[in-house]
Amino acid sequence: MSKVLVIAEHNGTALNQSTAKCVACAKQIEGAEVDVAVFAASASSIAAEAAEISGVDRVLVLEREENDPAIAAVLAPQIAALASGYSHVFGPSTAFGKDVMPRVAALLGVNQISDIMRVEGTYRFRRPIYAGNAILTVEAPAEATVVATVRTASYQAADGGNTAAIENVSADAELPTHTRFVGVQTGQSDRPDLQTAAKVVSGGRALGSADNFGLIYKLADKLGAAIGSSRAAVDAGYVPPETQVGQTGQIIAPDLYIAIGISGAIQHITGIKDAGTIVAINKDEEAPIFEVSDIGLVGDLFNIVPELTDALN
Amino acid sequence: MEKILVGLKRVVDYNVRVQVKRDGSGVETDGVKMSINPFDEIALEEALRIRERGEASEVIVVSIGSAESQQQLRTGLAMGADRAILVETDTSTDPLTAARIFKTIIDRENAELVILGKQAIDDDNSQTGQMLAAIWGRPQATFASEVSFDGNTARVTREVDIGLETIEIDLPAVITVDLRLNEPRYVKLPDIMKAKKKPLDQLSFAELGVEPAPGIKELAFEPPEARQRGIMVEDVAGLVAALKDKGLV
Numbered sequence: 001m002s003k004v005l006v007i008a009e010h011n012g013t014a015l016n017q018s019t020a021k022c023v024a025c026a027k028q029i030e031g032a033e034v035d036v037a038v039f040a041a042s043a044s045s046i047a048a049e050a051a052e053i054s055g056v057d058r059v060l061v062l063e064r065e066e067n068d069p070a071i072a073a074v075l076a077p078q079i080a081a082l083a084s085g086y087s088h089v090f091g092p093s094t095a096f097g098k099d100v101m102p103r104v105a106a107l108l109g110v111n112q113i114s115d116i117m118r119v120e121g122t123y124r125f126r127r128p129i130y131a132g133n134a135i136l137t138v139e140a141p142a143e144a145t146v147v148a149t150v151r152t153a154s155y156q157a158a159d160g161g162n163t164a165a166i167e168n169v170s171a172d173a174e175l176p177t178h179t180r181f182v183g184v185q186t187g188q189s190d191r192p193d194l195q196t197a198a199k200v201v202s203g204g205r206a207l208g209s210a211d212n213f214g215l216i217y218k219l220a221d222k223l224g225a226a227i228g229s230s231r232a233a234v235d236a237g238y239v240p241p242e243t244q245v246g247q248t249g250q251i252i253a254p255d256l257y258i259a260i261g262i263s264g265a266i267q268h269i270t271g272i273k274d275a276g277t278i279v280a281i282n283k284d285e286e287a288p289i290f291e292v293s294d295i296g297l298v299g300d301l302f303n304i305v306p307e308l309t310d311a312l313n
Numbered sequence: 314m315e316k317i318l319v320g321l322k323r324v325v326d327y328n329v330r331v332q333v334k335r336d337g338s339g340v341e342t343d344g345v346k347m348s349i350n351p352f353d354e355i356a357l358e359e360a361l362r363i364r365e366r367g368e369a370s371e372v373i374v375v376s377i378g379s380a381e382s383q384q385q386l387r388t389g390l391a392m393g394a395d396r397a398i399l400v401e402t403d404t405s406t407d408p409l410t411a412a413r414i415f416k417t418i419i420d421r422e423n424a425e426l427v428i429l430g431k432q433a434i435d436d437d438n439s440q441t442g443q444m445l446a447a448i449w450g451r452p453q454a455t456f457a458s459e460v461s462f463d464g465n466t467a468r469v470t471r472e473v474d475i476g477l478e479t480i481e482i483d484l485p486a487v488i489t490v491d492l493r494l495n496e497p498r499y500v501k502l503p504d505i506m507k508a509k510k511k512p513l514d515q516l517s518f519a520e521l522g523v524e525p526a527p528g529i530k531e532l533a534f535e536p537p538e539a540r541q542r543g544i545m546v547e548d549v550a551g552l553v554a555a556l557k558d559k560g561l562v
């Protein structure tokens with residue numbers, strides 16, 4: 001029988017929604033038993049949240065000072081030690097999971113399956129390659145532990161309402177001191193979070209300046225939307241890097257995505273393929289973004305966006 | 314530090330619209346433009362800047378791939394790398410095996426820093442750097458957008474989902490780079506001529522004594538489900554109406 005260990009992602013106090021998405025993916029493996037492991041300095045509130053995720057059998061708590069903030073080189077040997085007894089170890093395909101999971105895989109002597117978008121069987125999965133321009137079906141060897149990351153945009157978070165058992169466990173591992181956390185700088189505002197927002201308003205190079213991005217913020221505020229951007233807008237310094245959507249930014253699946261002054265390069269599109277409705281506003285009717293948008297409007301954003309913001313009163 | 318190793322992978326150029334072969338056996342690469350993985354170019358640029366600041370003495374570019382990967386290595390030499398190593402293989406190499414190869418080269422060369430791209434844009438795996446750090450038992454600083462050194466430690470700013478995280482790592486170490494770390498230099502014609510004289514060694518898996526890792530089988534390639542082109546609206550009123558229609562506003 002399959003036993004899946006899901007590595008919880010959290011910020012030290014609260015669970016990240018990516019964890020419930022990993023559980024949803026893990027539950028697609030037939031007959032799988034799913035445990036969630038919480039590595040933290042102080043885990044009680046996080047573990048309580050994890051215990052509510054439907055489909056979770058047990059929440060394993062590994063409390064150690066060194067586990068907060070999360071450092072891949074510190075977590076990986078503990079995860080690898082805990083992995084024995086599990087057929088699969090899953091983490092989210094977020095910056096956290098992408099950092100730590102391959103390190104776990106290497107310690108276990110296996111390759112990783114990155115970005116599972118669909119479970120086809122116990123060892124068989126589908127994943128995107130070439131920025132989503134091809135979908136590859138892969139099969140991991142059955143005799144080894146399957147280590148994988150889950151493409152969070154492909155899954156709905158598993159429901160709540162569960163009361164899984166919470167157990168303290170320990171992992172026998174020597175922890176390195178060669179890697180030290182210094183600090184984190186976050187431009188986070190009280191705006192909705194890009195990963196989980198139902199609506200996202202995204203601006204591109206065409207905005208031309210950080211000041212002009214104010215137009216995007218105003219529309220987003222009207223809609224209660226999160227802010228997204230293209231790489232060109234980030235590189236130009238109009239918006240902070242954590243707003244970037246795409247192959248090398250965030251992969252998201254909001255109900256509504258409004259792309260404003262974004263041409264629609266494949267590296268950008270790959271970040272929004274699973275969005276419900278894509279709206280494109282661009283002055284070039286030939287822009288590739290229109291090939292994937294559900295509603296398109298050709299015109300100058302500097303006229304359209306203020307008008308749209310007003311019209312939504 | 315003495316030596317920096319940089320990985321250069323030959324991949325389908327990022328501007329190419331990749332097509333899946335009819336029989337599902339792979340993607341079309343015949344007659345398709347091939348380039349250095351864009352992240353690897355940034356890795357090399359960073360290594361060159363470190364050497365130019367006098368913080369390292371030699372930059373070695375390494376590629377694992379077909380004989381044609383020599384083109385990418387020559388480009389790397391033209392950018393300014395001192396030497397190149399090609400580990401030749403006709404089949405694609407999985408990340409763990411690639412990490413094992415890098416580890417043997419680290420040992421042979423006594424390298425103190427390895428800089429790799431955070432992912433290759435063909436497989437989009439994003440694994441090799443982390444795996445190398447694991448089997449080497451050394452720090453990893455992934456998704457780097459700023460790197461500086463102070464003696465035997467490096468300070469690295471990383472692009473993470475909530476913003477920018479800074480960590481400090483002891484050398485030797487592995488750094489994987491993100492797009493905003495730097496802008497790679499252009500290669501000038503005289504540099505291409507000079508690069509022809511720089512050493513390019515070829516090694517085989519057998520010479521390195523590397524055991525391939527248990528592979529993940531690639532069963533079938535398919536094109537993605539295409540999104541349908543939707544409707545065009547004339548004006549803002551039309552847009553608002555269409556959004557209301559879908560219950561989105």
Ligand SMILES: Cc1cc2nc3c(=O)[nH]c(=O)nc-3n(C[C@H](O)[C@H](O)[C@H](O)COP(=O)(O)OP(=O)(O)OC[C@H]3O[C@@H](n4cnc5c(N)ncnc54)[C@H](O)[C@@H]3O)c2cc1C
Pocket residue numbers: 203204205206229230231232233244245246247248249250260261262263264265266267268281282283284287299300301302327351352434492
């Ligand atoms: C390895 C790699 C990874 C990458 N990863 C990403 C990624 O994760 N995310 C990402 O976004 N990109 C990524 N890119 C970059 C990508 O290829 C494009 O360069 C980028 O997405 C372009 O951003 P843009 O659409 O804002 O700018 P542009 O392509 O310059 O498009 C600007 C658009 O604005 C329109 N416009 C101009 N003025 C107006 C106006 N007044 N009103 C309305 N429309 C107007 C133009 O018609 C044009 O379509 C990556 C590239 C590489 C090589």
